[in-house]
Structure formats: structure tokens, C-alpha cells
Amino acid sequence: MDTSSLPSNYNVNRRTSVSAESLAPSSADDTNWRAPSYPKTAEQQSRLRAAVSHNFLFSHLDDDSSAQVLAALQERKVPAKDVRVIVQGDAGDYFYVVERGSFDIYVSSSGHVEPGPEGMGNKVASSGPGTSFGELALMYNAPRAATVVSTEPSILWQLDRVTFRRILMDSAFQRRRMYESFLEEVPLLSSLTAYERSKIADALETTKYPDNTPIIKEGDVGDRFYLLESGEAKAIKRGVNGAVKLYKKGDYFGELALLDDKPRAASVVSKGEGCKVAWLGKDGFQRLLGSVEGVLRRDDPRQTSR
Numbered sequence: 001m002d003t004s005s006l007p008s009n010y011n012v013n014r015r016t017s018v019s020a021e022s023l024a025p026s027s028a029d030d031t032n033w034r035a036p037s038y039p040k041t042a043e044q045q046s047r048l049r050a051a052v053s054h055n056f057l058f059s060h061l062d063d064d065s066s067a068q069v070l071a072a073l074q075e076r077k078v079p080a081k082d083v084r085v086i087v088q089g090d091a092g093d094y095f096y097v098v099e100r101g102s103f104d105i106y107v108s109s110s111g112h113v114e115p116g117p118e119g120m121g122n123k124v125a126s127s128g129p130g131t132s133f134g135e136l137a138l139m140y141n142a143p144r145a146a147t148v149v150s151t152e153p154s155i156l157w158q159l160d161r162v163t164f165r166r167i168l169m170d171s172a173f174q175r176r177r178m179y180e181s182f183l184e185e186v187p188l189l190s191s192l193t194a195y196e197r198s199k200i201a202d203a204l205e206t207t208k209y210p211d212n213t214p215i216i217k218e219g220d221v222g223d224r225f226y227l228l229e230s231g232e233a234k235a236i237k238r239g240v241n242g243a244v245k246l247y248k249k250g251d252y253f254g255e256l257a258l259l260d261d262k263p264r265a266a267s268v269v270s271k272g273e274g275c276k277v278a279w280l281g282k283d284g285f286q287r288l289l290g291s292v293e294g295v296l297r298r299d300d301p302r303q304t305s306r
């Protein structure tokens, strides 16, 4: 098993007991399996659609899978703050999408919650509307890696482990696998945790450009942030001879227009053998790269190439 996406204190060897059936998302008797379908009012449907619309794990599903997953999601109201929706060390049963409210996520280095007020360990993250949690135990058949606690009355949508594994997991796994090792080598992201990088992996899209093809055009409105996955590219500016910046694997561009809502400050063009880029839309950029905004502003290329 590839464990590179796991938190460092994640004990992969401590398995929980789960039935063989639930471990085999693509088993031979696939034809007999049907996702559960929970009836919903029109009002619930529209809230659910809005809640999943910004969640990247759902964005790559075909229409049929998407309909099955939406039908299988069940509303769960969390009536108060301090409700432990997930307890570190427990077996995984559901994956959760947050519709409303917020949750804090704690990790105890012992792998499970200890008695006493500090027993949940350190707070490592928070989760708000449109985000999701609880996928790790289901993906890796391992105990819950963290404790997730409500900080106010909230609304969740929960998906059972079998439906998660059969419909959502393949695409989630593939994207995380595909990008994990690349993202580890991107200097900009080195201050993030492995878990934060795996969330970025969920959100990335890939595009290939042949040699000498514009990726960004100076003056355009910016809606994507790019990481150079392979090949080369250069930045050029009207009225300036030669490239103002060269990009190689692991470099990024397209951040300035997104940071300040200004038009693209330069064009970026593929060069050499062309290139492959991984990109995040503006929404993903703002949600997932908020903590590196300081680095992006500090390293503003206009300070050296103007």
C-alpha cells in the first residue's frame, strides 16, 4: 500500500475488522450491488446539490455515478457544539460532506483518544461548508486518523463506506496517487502537511500544451493557478524583449491575477518540447492555498522582472 498520503502518525498496521464484502469495491458480483437510495424533499435536494457543488471528490463523476451518490447521501443534523462525529482509532463507517456549520479536527499521537481534557490531542485542521472529511479510514481500511468535533450546530451529509468505496474511491485514489509525489517536490507547498497536499491533489486538473502555445494571455481575466508538472514554459511581456521568467518542473505561475483580481500581468507560453500543467480553479486556489498566500506575495516575480 502506498502510505505517502497518510499523516505521519497514521498507524497503517492497526487494521479494524471489516467484512470482506465491504473491502471489495469491484468484486465479481458487482451486478447484485445497488447503492442505497434515501428519499429527499425538493428542499433537501437543493441543499445537498449546493453542498457538494464545490467538493472536488464529486466533480469528476459521470452523471450516473453522481445520481447514485446523491441518492445515497443521508442528511445528518448535528444539534450542538462539541459532538464528536468521528473518534480517532474507531472503525470507519461514513464519509461526510459539510453543508452548514463547522468542525475542528484533532490528532492524538497515540493513535486514539486518551482520557482527560487534552485527550483528543492537537488541533490540526478545521472543516467548513462544502468541505468533507472521513475519507481516509474508508480508503485505506484503517482506523480513523483523527477526531472530528462540531464547533456549532451543523448539518452533514453522510455516505456509507460501501458506496464510498465503490463509487467515489477510485477517482479519489487515482488523483491523490497521481499528484502526491509531484506535490511533495513543489517548493511552494513544502510548508503544508501531507494531508493538505492530498486535498490539493483532489482538486487539480491536468492540461498538456505543445511547444510555443499560450497558456496564459497578458491582459486576460485570471481564473486558474498553474503548477508546471513537466516540460518548460516562459513568461513574456508586451514591450519587453526576451522572456521575463523561465519555468521548470515544480514552478508555479498565474498567482498574481488571482491574488489581487487584476488582469494577467504577463503571458505564459510553453517552450522546448511543450509542457504539462496541473491547475487549480480560483475557488480551489483560494480555499487550499490560503496558508501559502504570504509566500506567494513575498515571491512576487514583478519585484525582479519588471
Ligand SMILES: Nc1ncnc2c1ncn2[C@@H]1O[C@@H]2COP(=O)(O)O[C@H]2[C@H]1O
Binding pocket: 007, 086, 092, 105, 107, 124, 125, 132, 133, 134, 135, 136, 137, 138, 143, 144, 145, 146, 147, 148, 193, 195
Ligand atoms: N492532519 C490530519 N490527519 C488525519 N486526518 C485528518 C487530518 N486533517 C483532516 N483529517 C480528516 O479527519 C478524518 C478522520 O477520519 P478519517 O481517518 O476517516 O479521515 C480523516 C480526514 O478526513
